[in-house]
Amino acid sequence: MKFFVDTADVDAIRELHELGMVDGVTTNPSLIAKSGRDILEVTKEICDLVPGPVSAEVVATDADAMIEEGRKLAEIAPNIAVKVPLTWDGLKACKVLSEEGNMVNVTLCFSANQALLAAKAGATFISPFIGRLDDLNLDGLQLIADIRAIYDNYGYETQVLAASIRSANHMSECAKIGADVCTAPPSVIKAMANHVLTDKGLAAFLADAEKAGIKIV
Ligand code: E4P
16 A cells, blocks of 8 residues: 655655655645645655655636646646545546646545546546544544445546545554555654554653663673
């Protein structure tokens, strides 16, 4: 499973990238606003740092304007994936931008039917938001499983990009289901390393090492 980092914080991306944990990056208007930086400038910096797909989202709502914005975003770097919302206009923009040779990430997906439409419109990635479904007491992971099954049934090449990840448990569950990609905040990726038994075991080993005076260098 590929790891994308869901942030526009360049320092946080760099730290994870140096460890080989970053296959791509996703941003959205809220994350760009949080960075306090110009969208074109910060996205270019991210694209220069990470060779994998970097999603940058349009802010227009009608298809023609989304296409215009998408073309401008795609000029930033060859690894841009233009992100469009899963609306009827977004699907139109997805079709045109995909046919022009751009990667397109269709975002704000909350149902299997929406994912089917995105695949037929030529999306490179579909982004089902599992955390926001869980917030409503719905089953986000079940949506990932449903989309995986549907795409496999018909051989759609659109990659399932699990988004709105809230916990390390979401990551392993998505990997078990077979999501192609998970995009998660840096804090969630780091939390995957944590286990209480690791901490407890390490404390015991270190105490024994100190008692025995073990020194290596
Ligand atoms: C994905 O591309 C989105 O940027 C993101 O995962 C949304 O997550 P949120 O629901 O935590 O805002």
